[in-house]
Amino acid sequence: KQEVTQIPAALSVPEGENLVLNCSFTDSAIYNLQWFRQDPGKGLTSLLLIQSSQREQTSGRLNASLDKSSGRSTLYIAASQPGDSATYLCAVIGGGSNYKLTFGKGTLLTVNP
């Protein structure tokens, strides 16, 4: 059974800091990995998707890496802004006939002005 863990559970940083969010998964046989952002009480916004054959993806100030063999992914946020405050969720898709996303509990990020 796939399990996804996100560390830390919460993070508070001053504006302008670079930060790293961590995600680990127990079964390395994944199809791809997706990072999402969730604002309080809202739906999920996709940030980055990394296919199992890729090592990293970048979008603006965000960079996500994937080390499938060790079951780890990191989301790097450069020059953080107060508008980045949200919960960040990591999810993996198993592949084969397993189409579901398995999520971690998320990291609650607060960026202070």
Next chain:
Amino acid sequence: DAGVTQSPTHLIKTRGQQVTLRCSPKSGHDTVSWYQQALGQGPQFIFQYYEEEERQRGNFPDRFSGHQFPNYSSELNVNALLLGDSALYLCASSTQDAYGYTFGSGTRLTVV
């Protein structure tokens, strides 16, 4: 280009009642999944529909059922509501190869 649309946004029901939630997928997507998210938790997979059939199901009781229509839209039905069914229900759409998912804004269900 419209993304995933869910209705209603909020709903209050009494224990024992039945509820239907609706979802229209993103244009170009033919697969719809439903997730339940309790407060402070990650979303939990309920089931996925493709070609109007349930393709995969998570660990949820039979009180949770669904349907997909020929236009790819979907409904989630929950019977005999329990207080523990109170949660944010999220719909996600994708192409059939599950390459990546797009989520809707969710329906907040409160059971009293």
